[in-house]
Amino acid sequence: MAKHPCVYILTNQRNGTLYTGVTGDIGARMILHREGRGSKFAARYNLTRLVWYEFHQDFGYAIAREKNIKAWKRAWKLSLIEDTNPDWQDWFETIAMWIPLD
Numbered sequence: 001m002a003k004h005p006c007v008y009i010l011t012n013q014r015n016g017t018l019y020t021g022v023t024g025d026i027g028a029r030m031i032l033h034r035e036g037r038g039s040k041f042a043a044r045y046n047l048t049r050l051v052w053y054e055f056h057q058d059f060g061y062a063i064a065r066e067k068n069i070k071a072w073k074r075a076w077k078l079s080l081i082e083d084t085n086p087d088w089q090d091w092f093e094t095i096a097m098w099i100p101l102d
Helices: 026-034 040-044 059-070 074-084 092-096
Strands: 006-011 018-023 049-055
Touching: 006 026, 006 059, 006 074, 018 026, 018 040, 018 059, 018 074, 026 049, 026 092, 049 074, 049 092
Parallel strands: none
Antiparallel strands: 006 018, 006 049
């Protein structure tokens, strides 16, 4: 099965708690998050709303990007989200329809 490196941000509500992660299968990872098994931190704060994501060709770059974003100030993360998702919509249902099934 092919992997599709993806960096993503979850929240529980607009301007709520943020979780930044990286995965090779955003669909499977989101299912785990929604079941409360994606990460202890995300489960604790009910972070199931996918509000930002970006695919990469290389896992090394995706991991570096995740670490970089995690080090950002909160205001920068909010700006990143609002630049592409000003309404803080949950994009999981949208991307789930076109994620390649290998």
